[in-house]
Amino acid sequence: MQWNILGHETAINFLNNHAKPGKTRHAYLITGPDGVGRETLALAFAKALNCQNPPAEGEFCGKCLACRQIDEQRYPDLLIVRVVEGSKDLKIDQIREMQQTLALAPYQSPFRMVLIPDFQHATIGASNALLKSLEEPPSRALLILTADAKESLLETIASRCEVLRLRPSSITTLESYLRDEIALSPARAKRLAHLAGGRVGTALSFNSDQDLLDAYDEALTDLGDLLNSRLRERLQYVERLQQRKGTSREQFGFLIATWLTFWRDVMIRREGADIPLVNIDQEQRIFETAQLIPSRQIEKILKDHENALVNLDANLNPRLVIENLILALPLLMVA
Ligand SMILES: [Zn+2]
Incomplete structure (x- = not known):
């Protein structure tokens, strides 16, 4: 297993299996607190599904064109739908527009993928609109949602997704990671690990x-x-x-x-x-x-x-x- 992500072993194993041919489902929901690595994991899954040069089944190389484009969030078959800056909610129009894209055949990938981070910010209208895509998904569609918690979404949405719940690492695990892998000084690694409460993304934002x-x-x-x-x-x-x-x-x-x-x-x-x-x-x-x-x-x-x-x-x-x-x-x- 070579996903290069700190922690989340269970979720990685699960997605690693689901990236193998014939194993992929139509919808995934990755939950956990801000900064825990939900989006990083979603993008890793997308890479595992699309890598042109996978070192093993369900893995990704991180270097091929597909992997790089996914990292840079400009892969043609991956649409990312976010709350528009200055707005507080994910709107129904954004979901409808996304659905038109989702219905098209993919350009090069086995899937037409849509990632919607922080779906807890969806309006009721947007949530109901999304339900349609979950109830009758287009054949090669793949939806990945992230949210703070499963409970923040309509139950009818969560129940139609494969749900993966991410938890922060322990403070000491994150501290060693920051010290040994990111080469921070021991004092800074300790401080940021505590400050981030074990959430790697949060620690890295404070660091950068x-x-x-x-x-x-x-x-x-x-x-x-x-x-x-x-x-x-x-x-x-x-x-x-x-x-x-x-x-x-x-x-x-x-x-x-x-x-x-x-x-x-x-x-x-x-x-x-x-x-x-x-x-x-x-x-x-x-x-x-x-x-x-x-x-x-x-x-x-x-x-x-x-x-x-x-x-x-x-x-x-x-x-x-x-x-x-x-x-x-x-x-x-x-x-
Ligand atoms: Zn690759």
Whole structure:
């Protein structure tokens, strides 16, 4: 087995078998959290089905024209349908358009393939439209969906797919991979493995995007400052946030999601749970904060953050959402 993917052995074995002639089904659903490698696996499957020079049955070379075009997402028989930038949903028109393509005979491949990442963002209309393709698939059609969880899709969709559920690797497995295969320093490998919670894609994005890592660190520094500031400084902070460039909904969402990882760590320390911390480089601060706040209050803070994310998503005024959250934070001022 030579798929060169970290972890997911069961899923790889399964798809490796399904890539052999006569074994392929019409629809697959790959689920798991963001950054766990769902799309990488889907593309590997496409390569296994189309490689011009496979080292063994169900394998792929990664070098032939088909393999390269699939990697670059410009293979003529592979259509990838995503949520359009600036939009939140996958729309019914996108599915209908895809269905016209799916009905055509493939150019060169045994299959006309369509990959739809994050199908949990499909509207009800789009989901119902897709059902038609699953109920009566064109003969050489192959659909691959990904989603955060099977439960986020209509049951009638999930039940018509071969479902593969991906889980994050263990932190130590990812840490060794980042150190030995990606050649990161031991300290960075450890930090990113924890930060990514074992999700290889997430670790690699943090590694290749220093701005993202800086923004993450800055968000945690801001939170530390806020916990030591009174009302007036907190309101001034919201004011400054408002003036940053970029849409506030996305920025605030990132801030709140980052803060949430800190509070989860605080809860883990407070409860003495044997779960790896996400922010391993902040261990001391997490420990100190956990000493100062009782569990019940940490629970409330966690809930406030989760609600804030839901409210942002539900189109509530972003400024109000973040202001309420920040004003409700405890004041830990030591001096
Ligand atoms: Zn190949």
